[in-house]
Amino acid sequence: MKLAIVVGHNARSQGAVRPDTGETEFAWNSRLAKMIEEEARLFPRIRVKTFFREYCGSYRREIAEVYDQVDAWGADASNELHFNSHSSRTATGTEVLSSGSDASLRYARALQERMGAALGLKDRGVKVRRSGRGSESLMSGRAPAVLIEPFFGSSPEGQAATDEEHEQRALARSILQATQDAFL
Numbered sequence: 001m002k003l004a005i006v007v008g009h010n011a012r013s014q015g016a017v018r019p020d021t022g023e024t025e026f027a028w029n030s031r032l033a034k035m036i037e038e039e040a041r042l043f044p045r046i047r048v049k050t051f052f053r054e055y056c057g058s059y060r061r062e063i064a065e066v067y068d069q070v071d072a073w074g075a076d077a078s079n080e081l082h083f084n085s086h087s088s089r090t091a092t093g094t095e096v097l098s099s100g101s102d103a104s105l106r107y108a109r110a111l112q113e114r115m116g117a118a119l120g121l122k123d124r125g126v127k128v129r130r131s132g133r134g135s136e137s138l139m140s141g142r143a144p145a146v147l148i149e150p151f152f153g154s155s156p157e158g159q160a161a162t163d164e165e166h167e168q169r170a171l172a173r174s175i176l177q178a179t180q181d182a183f184l
């Protein structure tokens with residue numbers, strides 16, 4: 001099966017910053033995407049390709065264009081990578097946004113379980129988003145789509161669970177395991 005990884009935000013507008021390392025969502029998730037590609041060697045039935053959003057002055061067009069590329073590749077599922085952020089440092093946990101379709105929900109639940117086991121953070125659950133923040137990424141493409149927020153970059157707990165390479169690799173692997181659970 002073909003899994004499209006979409007890195008959230010873009011090189012010009014990089015999203016939230018984690019204060020412990022100064023890394024943006026775009027930088028952190030570009031590395032995670034590379035790790036997912038590397039770890040995919042352990043999952044011979046999953047083909048992974050990473051897609052980047054390109055700033056073009058229109059948010060709508062930026063999303064439409066990247067998901068057109070995902071469709072053109074023939075993806076069986078898409079997963080857009082983010083991390084959460086909040087003004088309160090106590091906000092913490094793992095959540096996955098779903099379009100609400102059967103396949104998207106199945107994938108979102110598998111991710112919630114596998115990423116929860118990998119990171120050990122609070123389970124904030126699967127959230128169906130049909131409008132508002134993130135919804136266009138879930139509705140634009142043909143393939144079942146999810147958007148993950150594995151941790152809060154603003155949370156000391158979220159930072160501690162994701163600042164070491166072995167933790168990032170475990171997260172990458174958990175995303176592939178969930179893909180396997182849901183689609184193979």
Ligand SMILES: [Zn+2]
Nearest residue numbers: 008015082083
């Ligand atoms: Zn984001």
